[in-house]
Amino acid sequence: MVHVGVLHTEHWRVGLLFLKAGKNVLCEKPFAMNSRQVKDLVATAKNNNVFLMELHIPRSVEKELGSGALLDIGVYCLQFVLMVFNGERSESIQATGVLLDSGVDESVVVVKFSRNRVAFCTFSIAVRLPNDAVICRH
Template identity: 30%
Template sequence: MSFPDVAYIGSLNSEHYELSMLFLQHGKHVLCEKPFCLNAKQTRSVINFARKNNLFVMEAVWTRFSPAYADLEKDIQNGKLGDVLFIEADFGIVSPNDRSTHIKEFGGGAMLDVGVYVLQLPQFVWKEEPKKVTTVGSLYDSGVDLTETIILEYEGGRRAVLNIHTQLEMWNKATIYGTKGHVTLEQPFHFPHKVIDKDGKIKNYELHSSNLPYNFTNSPGLVYQALEVARCIKAGLIESPRMTHQESINLAVLEDTVRKQLGVHFEADDKEYP
């Protein structure tokens, strides 16, 4: 059995919109790296076109397909943690000077580089949008964000505190606190192979092995995302229930809000998209 062609887009952030539209316009399904696009306007445009043409499109937030996250979701849904009231997550790396993170024209900045991962976590846990967003941080000379701390506030006193940095190696862990205990996603929290459960037990998640070297920690986990794309297309779906179109739009709106609060502005923010 053969499947329709799927284009995987892993280019510079500034090219995600144009390349996604190019492949969709030629009838190809699309899996586009995070951030989906530079802003919410571009993200809505891509999704609307895919929907109108019955094509699959998904933002490649590979975290959502991690076995550890699947278990976490079950624990939350069955009440194992009680009411989740607080989330903390850190993601800090030392970004080399020649990396696109520093370059505004490439859609750089901490938010669109590593910040997507911390923002998606409370979205994944609470499955709703915050009522208030507060951001403090600093910028590179190029005008994109170097670091930020984001506080997301939700109904019922729930809160997430998220730290992002591109010039400092951080814990890169995340902890979800409930009224019955907490769970820690060990480094790298965005695709962990080790989780400390509420009773202190360590859960280990074996990933695929390879004789070839990987560029990033736990890169074998990308296979789960690829399998989900194949599953959805085979089932005739145009979006994944684990990373829906609406979630990508909501994530893009949050990214826009954070950038605006820090004063990070792209030329794409001034344009309109069909």
């Protein structure tokens, strides 16, 4: 049995890899990014006579499971910022956003660096945002 717990966008690709190898697959939600990918996974499981199941882990919205936008996806944004700033220690970090009814954050983070340089990171577990990074110099 293989547990697929990679980034959501990779569930289909990684799931297919293991299903084609004859492995049973337990995949975190969402199963895939669209219905075509879900159909591919189901058909591949049937063709290879293996078990395929979607695992519902509400970690994105349950505070007790270490959920929230910052811990779920924001860490990747901040990791990218640190890479761009070559690991430089920030002068300050400010976060603002909305808390869901469960107390889970949906955040925007501003990181200030020396010489008046800033990084704005916008991420959300409630809405779909573009997966873009823009680096500007002046």
